[in-house]
Amino acid sequence: MQAGIIYKRYVNRKKYVVIVLVAILFTLLFISLNLGSSKATLINLMAFFKGIKDESANLILWRIRLPRILAAIVAGAALSISGCIMQNNLKNPLASPFTLGVSNAAAFGANVAIILLDAGSTQSSTKDAVIINNPYLVSICAFVFSMFATLIVVKLAKLKFFSKEAIVLSGVALGSLFTAATTLLQYFAQDYQVAAAVFWTFGDLGRVSYKEILIMVVITLISYVYFYIHRWDYNALEASDDVAKSLGVEVEKLRLRSLLLVSLVTATAVSFVGVIGFIGLIASHIMRRIVGSDLRFLIPTSTILGSVILLLSDTLARTIISPIVLPVGVLTSFLGAPLFLYLLIKGEDKR
Amino acid sequence: MILKVDNLTFSYRSKKVLDKVSFSIDKGECVAVLGVNGAGKSTLLKCINKILKPDGGCVFIEGKNLNKMLQIEVARNIAYVPQRANVSRMTVFDAVLLGRKPYINLDVTDKDIEIVNDILKHLSLESYSLKYIDELSGGEFQKVLIARALAQQPKVLLLDEPTSNLDLKNQIEVLDFIKNIAKEKGISVIVVIHDLNLALRFADKFILMKDSKIYSAGGEEIITEKAIRDVYSVDVEIENIRNKKIIIPI
Structure with a gap:
């Protein structure tokens, strides 16, 4: 049992990476709660727990900073897990919602909702009153279009003569197509609609409400559970489709379901917080260097690292x-x- | 009879790659599939364990129809070693542990670890267990792939050109190992192989394929000068040296 014992020790070491990352995330959470243009700090929070009420500090901590922090954690997790699963399923290290045009498609969908379907802002005299009237319509539209982009990428990836580079290139093409379509929409839209749309596209964590955070948490969590349950199937995919099939993996089904979930997660995150680039790419790449391409560890660690980043x-x-x-x-x-x-x-360099 | 292939047919687009292929093999038997490139050998292997879905025909393992089985049940009966596999950054132990995939419910158990441990020992790969597979030599990597297939504890083992990347020593070592384990554990082996003399040394039975069909199947007696000429379009002489058939191209 010599090799087995050494192996178990080796696996245990990787578990520490998860623990360290969680510790970093919590430290960052507390630091972030303390920082801001207002002087509200955790001391106010302690006071709150002791029953001393400081209304303005409470407001800042609970209504402004905490939702923002939670939104960052969930959206970071959602985007990085999407990148991680996409890279594995498409066997492409450069795959992520952003590089494959899925984010841009979601943004286009949101623009369609805001501008064409009038889910956008109401005209208002105050400067900051850019409101999304119907966030669910925006999310649904974002989802439909990101799905569409994902399906195109999946179809292309299935073509035998399509190389890894070609997939990324077609993602870039798709991305610019959707960006162009978005620009066209905005060009013919009303000023206030464009304002709402542009504001939306910026990628802003400040506008997310607790209710929206809850929706993101639920969807991300369900997907995470699905991905984590299938971690061995993904590991088999790393070898090759044929090997995965010979190990009992229903490859086509798995890939389709995984990518559908990925676009659901991406669309939800993008439609609530806007287009935030590169998270999906960096997190899983950094972790790949640290824990290797074993999805058992890559899924949890890149998810947490995405939140941290x-x-x-x-x-x-x-x-x-x-x-x-x-x-x-x-x-x-x-x-x-x-x-x-x-x-x-x-x-x-490697090639 | 452990495996029965019945009228297996497969087309790629409109081109027939397998045309009503039928044969059967017994427990512990080693069968070599021979033929020119494109004769349908690799496709045959992939159709047997449903990596490719055949257009017609059935495969039976111990009398059970594979068409009615889930992929995971097939994987518990048949293992497959591909001609080429991606080399990802994964340790040898992880790579072999992957062979336990058809049995893993939630996570690996101590039993899975023990099985992998034993196989690594058997193949004298123990000291490599934490090495990354992208750092291995061709022969070592081939052994890891075979170890993974054995971790599946299959009844039938399919090998697609297992020796093509190996030097003479490793070719003989790997084939002898497979043969021994086949006899020892009663695993039936189907191997696609190009080297006819290696095939003669290794296999109990031969299947000669030509133009998507079986040209002939049987024991060593079917390997004749005429058969080789018909299948490979190459003139050969067959000599008996130390009671072994040796094929010499002329």
Whole structure:
């Protein structure tokens, strides 16, 4: 049983990575709760628990910062788990909702809802009153279009002569197609509709309500459970489709269901928080270097790391030039783009 | 009789790749499938364990129809070693443990770990268990793939050109190992192989395929100069050296 014992020890070491990541996430959560343009800190929170009421601090902590932080955690998890599963299912290290045009398609769907179906803002005299009237219609439209984009990518990926690079390229093409369509929509829309749409597209964690967070949590959690249950099937896929089938995996069914769930998760996240790039790509790539391509560990670790990265980005976004809050998508792309380039260069190196 | 292939037919687009292929094999038997490239050998293997869905015909394992089985039940009976497999960043132990996939419900059990442990020991891969498979040599990697298939505890083992990447020593070592384990555990083996002399050394039975059909099937006696000429369009002489048939192309 020598090799078996050594192996078990090796597996246990990987479990520590999960624990460390959870610890980092919680630390960050508390730091982030303490930071902000207002002076409300955890001391106010302690006071709250002791029964001393400080209305304004409570408001800031519970109504502004906490939902924002929770939104970052859930959306980060949703986007990175999507990237992780896409990379595995399409056997493509560069696959993610963002690089394959799924996010752009979702954004287009949201624009259709806001502009054509009038789910957008009501005209209002106050400057900040860009309201999405019907967030569910926006989400449904975002979902339908991201599904559409996903199905196209799946179809293309099935073509034998389609290489990994071609899949990413077709994703880029799809992405720009949807971006162009979005621009066209906005060009002919009313000012207030464009304002609502552009504001929506920025990627903003501040607008999410507890109810929307709950929806994201439920959908992400259900998908996570599905993905985690099938971790061995995904590991088999890493070997090859034929090997996976010979190991009893119903490959076509698994791939279709997984990618449907991925687009559901992506669409939900994108429709509530807007387009946030690169999270889906970075998290799973960093973890692949640390825990290897074993999906048993890659799924939980990249999910948590996605939360960590988005929370960190958002905390930076609202503190760097406080009191101005930068769109978080700007920060993740600033962090992500150089890493993406690095991975591309490194990948070329190997061949 | 453990495996019976009955009238198996498969087309790729409109091209027939398998045309009413029928044969059967017994427990512990090693069968070599021979023929030129494109004769349908690899397709035959893939149709047997439903990697490809045949257009017609049935495969029976111990009398049970595979068409009526779930893929996971097929995987508990038949294991498959591909010609090529992706080399991902995975340790040898993980790669072999994957062979337990058809039996894993929620997570691996101690029994799964023990089975993998024993197989690694048997193949003297124990010291490699935490090495990454992308760092292995061709021969070692081939052994890992075979170890994975054995971890499935199959009744039938399908091998697609298991020796094509190996040097002479490893070719003989791998084939001898497979043969021994087939006899020892009563596993039937079907192997697609190009080297006729290796096939003669290894197999009990032969299936010669030509143009999507079985040209002939049987023991060593079917390997004749005429059969080789018909199937491969190559003139050969067959000599007996130390009581073994040796095929020499002329």
